[in-house]
Amino acid sequence: MPTPAQANVRISAVSLQLTATLLGLVGTALVILQALFWIPKGRANLAVLIFTACVPVIAALFFALAPRRVEHQTVQSHAWHAPMVCVTLGLPLLLTILVMLLIGASGSFNNFSGLAMLLAANAGRNLREYVGSLMRRTTDPGPR
DSSP, X not given: OOOHHHHTOEEEHHHHHHHHHXXXXXXXXXXXXXXXXXXXGGGSOHHHHHHXXXXXXXXXXXXXXXXXXXXXXXXXXXETTOXXXXXXXXXXXHHHHHHHHHHHHHTOSGGGHHHHHHHHHHHHHHHHHHHHHHHHHHHOOSOO
């Protein structure tokens, strides 16, 4: 159980999204490196690897241009123990571990490339959220 001092610990939305984006991008890079150097050439399609590397940028653009059905969050910071923080930071880590284990155990990137692209798309979504939170921070007239 967190103490009252720990309960007040907060993380800014910009830092949260930047960290989640970096975790997703590093996870995507690790999966690609694993496929390049650990998996036999015939079981890791180079074109799919290149496309997977491009997915974060494509996803960020898609999420930025697609209409949103939920209002933008105007919250500048979140409690460290909030479920949103745990999910935002935990999802890239969990996906990275899962994808790397599945690819390593099966010896084939091609069989699990969809999960690798899901990891990359999540990094793109976090990138879009990072840019959005950064823009909200710079345009917010309130105190910082």
